Amino acid sequence: MKEDIISWKPKTSGRIDLETRKITQNLDKRSKTLEYLQPGTKLEGRYKILSTVGRGGMGAVYRAQDLRFKVEKTVAVKEMINQATDPEIQKTIVEGFEREANILATVSHPSIPTIYDYFTLGTRSYLVMEFIEGDNLEIKLQQRRAAFNEDEVIGWAIALCDVMDYLHTHEPEPIIFRDIKPANVMITRRNQVRLVDFGIAKTFQTGSKGTMIGTEGYSPPEQYRGEASPAVDIYALGATLHHLLTNQDPRTEPPFTFDERPIRDANPHISVALENIVNTALMYNPPDRFESAAVMRKALIALAQQTGMLEEEISVAQATQFFQDQSHSPVWTFSCEDEIRGTANYHEGVLYIGSYDHNMYALEADNGNFIWKYAANGGIVSRPAIDDNKLYFGSTDQYVHAISCRGGKKVWVQSTEGAIYSSPTIAEGHLFIGSDDEKLHVLNILAGREAWSVNLGSRVRSSPIVAADSVFVGSENGEIQCYDFSGNIRWRTSAKRAVTATPHYYDGVIYITSLDGVLYAIDAKSGWVIWRFRMESGSISTPTTNENHIYVGSTDNRFYCVNIKSANKVWSFDTDNQINSSPVFYKGAIYFCNVDGIVYSLHAGSGRLRWKYQTEGSITGSPIIVDDIIYVGATDNKVYALPT
Secondary structure, eight states: OOSSSSOOOOEEOSSOOHHHHHHHHHHHTTOSSOOOOOTTOEETTTEEEEEEEEEETTEEEEEEEETTSSSOEEEEEEEEEOOOOSHHHHHHHHHHHHHHHHHHHHOOOTTSOOEEEEEEETTEEEEEEEOOOEEEHHHHHHHHOSOOOHHHHHHHHHHHHHHHHHHHTOSSSOEEOOOOSGGGEEEETTOOEEEOOOTTOEEOOTTOBOOOOSOTTTSOHHHHTTBOOHHHHHHHHHHHHHHHHHOOOGGGSOTTOGGGSOHHHHOTTSOHHHHHHHHHHTOSSGGGSOSOHHHHHHHHHHHHHHHTSSSSOOOHHHHHHHHHOOOOOOSEEEEOSSOOOSOOEEETTEEEEEOTTSEEEEEETTTOOEEEEEEOSSOOOSOOEEETTEEEEEOTTSEEEEEETTTOOEEEEEEOSSOOOSOOEEETTEEEEEOTTSEEEEEETTTOOEEEEEEOSSOOOSOOEEETTEEEEEOTTSEEEEEOTTSOEEEEEEOSSOOOSOOEEETTEEEEEOTTSEEEEEETTTOOEEEEEEOSSOOOOOOEEETTEEEEEOTTSEEEEEETTTOOEEEEEEOSSOOOSOOEEETTEEEEEOTTSEEEEEETTTOOEEEEEEOSSOOOSOOEEETTEEEEEOTTSEEEEEEO
């Protein structure tokens, strides 16, 4: 039986465009240095080369545009340059490339890139396939320079087991990948796993033998004898996981010596259970390994449920989907006329959010349909407070506005002497709000008359909170202050730089950040600092708590989980830009946004990325969550409703 799955001969163009003809002519000279395609080159009159993604000894991978479509469709063009002079070797190289095209043409799986086209021009063969934004695990290891954490690796392993199970049970014939290794595992920007480079994959026939093909260090003993079976891929996956968990490259070690290099010796943070799973996959004799990829996947899912990665008992199919489906699509979006820089609020099925177009919007939370808008005379960053079917917020027009929830009609307005970025809080029949006029204003919510105010000595962009019969607020002079309900100072504590974040109260303690890069834990009664946690840069993010953990973002591009009792870092998560938004804890996960416009969802216990969603703007406000839906605005003028 032929190794190829289907009969598919490479197509050759009857006429080659001038640019392509020049390429092939240059290649025929057999120069020692490969001549790669330059940006602007067109292949088949259809694929315009945009840039080079990667290069190798036999060709390159390019980012290209498919000109057949009116919209800009980006594709990956994989090039194989046949430099062999021996006709038999030439034939073998071409057959290997054709094999990859044939296999990809017959498979359909979320973790396998889609093939669009295949053709040969002179001594060059091309595969056109789905373009994957991301890096392979070998690059990620090089960038990280350290082993990956357990939760992250388990998620990738489950997804890889799923695609292996798909290939090994493929109809009409099973497919053996034969070269699983970090370099062939792509991780997309949304943390999706993609298995790439099917150049040496083959259909499986019991008892069949052939030439040893694979990568030294990752290949099992039987593969060196030319044998190929599903057990080959299980071993290679085990070798890959060992590499990811230890940062020990098996290519630099004697072959088949994984048992001499225990995972936990290199990385004691790894559980015994995961080490045992990897060791089972790495058994020398194929019968001693997992019976199938499906069995290995089941073991990994069981471990994920035990460690809390999966918060509840779910089926294998559900768990696999959890780790594969990292992309999120909005339930709806709504476009305003200018940037959204603040945070929304929700009341009785309606979402309220302000915009820099001077309007406060009321939207149906279920579908984003417009209900009404109320026009102020300045941009609105202030998050509206809601009480007794009335909406209260500040604006850069220097006014506090009170309007009706049902029609957006003005109830009252009250002037301050500065722009208002602070969000109001309501307690004891009064509204508390800061202003750039350096004052904390306290207004009667019925009529809007000022009950009292205090001068804090600098702009007040921190939003006050009311807790433990006190009012807590920060100011840009670096002070955190506590007042009673009559405006009498109870205590003040100084940070070294501005405090613009909102205080967070939990169990008798005020938690607040400063631009001095410190997260403060302050006794709410006395104002004494209980502990300080230092970040690498300032923070304007309001922390949130859950049990013994506190979560906060920083302008150092990092999100932190800190132990409340010890003030020790539990974990941190790196992003590519500063985090101004405040986090939300919801059903075992943490949600926050960064200035790049990305909404992140992390597993609260481990900091492992669950998913992320890229908006088209920056996000400076904070998300809110109601009934499993995240609502957030961005500077692309849009309000987004995303599933959790």
